Amino acid sequence: MGAPGRAVSPPGPPPPYAPSGRRPQNRRATxxxxxxxxxxxxxxxxxxxxxxxxxxxxxxxxxxxxxxxxxxxxxxxxxxxxxxxxxxxxxxxxxxxxxxxxxxxxxxxxxxxxxxxxxxxxxxxxxxxxxxxxxxxxxxxxxxxxxxxxxxxxxxxxxxxxxxxxxxxxxxxxxxxxxxxxxxxxxxxxxxxxxELVPDTSDVFPKGVVSLAFDDSHRSIHDPARPVMDSSGFPGTSYNIADAIGTGNFMTVEQMRSMQNFSGREVGGHAYANAAHTAGYPQLTAEQADEDFRRLRERLVPNGFTSEHFAYPHGAFRKTSDGVPVDLIASRHFTTARSIISETIESFAPADPYRLKSLTGITDGTGIGGTPLTRLTEDGGRLDRCAESGDRLILCLHRIVDGTPRTSTEIGTAGLTTLMREIADRDIPVVTVEEAMAHYE
CATH class of the missing domain: 2.60.120.260 (Galactose-binding domain-like)
Incomplete structure (x- = not known):
C-alpha cells in the first residue's frame, strides 16, 4: 500500500508545549x-x-x-x-x-x-x-x-x-x-x-471570511498599523520571530501583550532565531529545526502568548537538509502552519492545516513586485470573489509605512486603511487563525 509520503520520523522526545490537538474535522463528502x-x-x-x-x-x-x-x-x-x-x-x-x-x-x-x-x-x-x-x-x-x-x-x-x-x-x-x-x-x-464534493465555507460564512496575518514582529505592526486595525474593529494574527523581540525595529513583549489583551490580536510564531528565519528551515537539519520550534514555544508561552499557529519563514516547508519534512516537525509544536502559496485560496476545513495558503506581498506601491492591492479591491478581485462565493482568504502583510512603499514587503498606511474599508464595505467578517480553526474543532 502506498504511504502518505511522511514516513520519516521527526527527532527527539515530545516537546514541552505540544499542540492541544484542536485539528479541524475532515468534512464528510456528499x-x-x-x-x-x-x-x-x-x-x-x-x-x-x-x-x-x-x-x-x-x-x-x-x-x-x-x-x-x-x-x-x-x-x-x-x-x-x-x-x-x-x-x-x-x-x-x-x-x-x-x-x-x-x-x-x-x-x-x-x-x-x-x-x-x-x-x-x-x-x-x-x-x-x-x-x-x-x-x-x-x-x-x-x-x-x-x-x-x-x-x-x-x-x-x-x-x-x-x-x-x-x-x-x-x-x-x-x-x-x-x-x-x-x-x-x-x-x-x-x-x-x-x-469528492464537500460543503464549502458558505454554510458557516455566507459572505466569506478573511484572516489578516502580519509576519516578522516589525514594530510597524504595532504603530502605525494598530490604530488602523483598531478603528476598523478587526483582529489579526501576528507571526513573530522570538529572537528579534525587543530589538531594533521590532516589537517589545509589552507591545505584543497590549495588542493581544486590548486589540484582540493573536500572537503566533514565525521562528525563534533570526538566523533560522533568514536561512529557512529546509537549510537546517531536522534536529536544528525541531530545536528552533521548541525554543520558540518556550519563549512565547511563558510570556502569555499561547497561540498554536505558525508561519514558515519564506513559506518554505520542504524537507530539512537531512530529509525530514519541515511540516511534519511543525506538527509536533503547532496546530497549524501557514505557507505563502496562493494558487488557490484557503478553505474550511483546510485541505492541510500544515500548509495553509495565503496571499502575500500585498502592497499599494507600484513597480516593486508583490501583490498589488488592486488585485484584491478591483471588481472581480479577491475580495469580491471571497464575498460572492463565501470562501476563506488569508492575507499576509509585513511592514507598514507612513509614506510610499519601496519594497514588495511594505504597504502604506493609506493602503492598509483602504484594505480595511474594502473588507468592511463587503461585510466580510474578519477572524484570527485560531478563531477560524475553532469552527471545526
Whole structure:
C-alpha cells in the first residue's frame, strides 16, 4: 500500500508545549468517486504514454487508484468521465486526492467541470509547478487539494464568469476531468485516488471570511498599523520571530501583550532565531529545526502568548537538509502552519492545516513586485470573489509605512486603511487563525 509520503520520523522526545490537538474535522463528502473496480473513468489524452485504470501498486484508501504516465511532450494527460448524472455543486467544494511520483518534470495541473462532452466547461489551474518556490505538490506524497468557486478562472461554451467573479451556473454538470501537463523535458507519473464534493465555507460564512496575518514582529505592526486595525474593529494574527523581540525595529513583549489583551490580536510564531528565519528551515537539519520550534514555544508561552499557529519563514516547508519534512516537525509544536502559496485560496476545513495558503506581498506601491492591492479591491478581485462565493482568504502583510512603499514587503498606511474599508464595505467578517480553526474543532 502506498504511504502518505511522511514516513520519516521527526527527532527527539515530545516537546514541552505540544499542540492541544484542536485539528479541524475532515468534512464528510456528499459525493465521492473512490476509483475502485468498475469506476467507469478513462485515462488518455495526447500527452499520455501509458495508463492503468485499476492500479493496485500505490494507494492510500481502498485497494487501488488510477495511474497515468505522460509522454514528455507537454500535452494534456487526463483521467476523466463524461455523461454522468447531472450534479449540483451549489455550496460545494471539490476535493481531490492525488499523487505525483516525481515532480521533476511536472508543469501544471488543471481540473475541468462541464457538460455536453466538455463543450461547456469551467477550469481551475490549481497547480503550476515551481523549480524554486514552495509547492503544495511534492514527489511521492498523497496531496489533498480543495477547489472552490472563488478560484475558477476560465469558462468556455455557454458557461461564463461575471465581472465580479461569479460563475454563470453551479449546477447541471455531467463531465469531470483531472488533467496533468509535463514540462516537455520528460514524463510524469500521476495517480488519482479520489474526486469528492464537500460543503464549502458558505454554510458557516455566507459572505466569506478573511484572516489578516502580519509576519516578522516589525514594530510597524504595532504603530502605525494598530490604530488602523483598531478603528476598523478587526483582529489579526501576528507571526513573530522570538529572537528579534525587543530589538531594533521590532516589537517589545509589552507591545505584543497590549495588542493581544486590548486589540484582540493573536500572537503566533514565525521562528525563534533570526538566523533560522533568514536561512529557512529546509537549510537546517531536522534536529536544528525541531530545536528552533521548541525554543520558540518556550519563549512565547511563558510570556502569555499561547497561540498554536505558525508561519514558515519564506513559506518554505520542504524537507530539512537531512530529509525530514519541515511540516511534519511543525506538527509536533503547532496546530497549524501557514505557507505563502496562493494558487488557490484557503478553505474550511483546510485541505492541510500544515500548509495553509495565503496571499502575500500585498502592497499599494507600484513597480516593486508583490501583490498589488488592486488585485484584491478591483471588481472581480479577491475580495469580491471571497464575498460572492463565501470562501476563506488569508492575507499576509509585513511592514507598514507612513509614506510610499519601496519594497514588495511594505504597504502604506493609506493602503492598509483602504484594505480595511474594502473588507468592511463587503461585510466580510474578519477572524484570527485560531478563531477560524475553532469552527471545526
Amino acid at each position: 459525493w465521492s468517486q473512490q476509483f475502485q473496480a468498475s469506476h467507469g473513468w478513462s485515462a488518455g489524452g495526447a500527452g499520455t504514454a501509458s495508463a492503468e485504470a485499476n492500479d493496485a501498486t500505490r494507494f492510500v484508501r481502498g485497494t487501488q487508484a488510477v495511474r497515468v504516465t505522460t509522454n514528455g511532450t507537454g500535452k494534456q494527460s487526463y483521467v476523466r468521465r463524461s455523461g454522468m448524472t447531472a450534479m449540483d455543486l451549489t455550496g460545494k467544494t471539490i476535493r481531490l486526492l492525488f499523487r505525483v511520483d516525481d515532480v521533476a518534470n511536472l508543469s501544471r495541473m488543471v481540473f475541468y467541470l462541464g457538460s455536453g462532452s466538455f463543450g461547456n466547461h469551467f477550469s481551475w489551474t490549481f497547480h503550476v509547478h515551481s523549480k524554486t518556490a514552495a509547492n503544495c505538490v511534492r514527489s511521492g506524497e498523497w496531496v489533498t487539494v480543495h477547489l472552490q468557486w472563488a478560484d475558477v478562472r476560465s469558462a468556455s461554451g455557454t458557461y461564463a464568469i461575471s465581472a465580479d467573479g461569479e460563475p454563470s451556473t453551479t449546477t447541471g454538470f455531467t463531465d469531470v476531468s483531472f488533467a496533468v501537463h509535463d514540462d516537455a523535458a520528460g514524463p510524469v507519473t500521476h495517480r488519482l485516488r479520489a474526486v
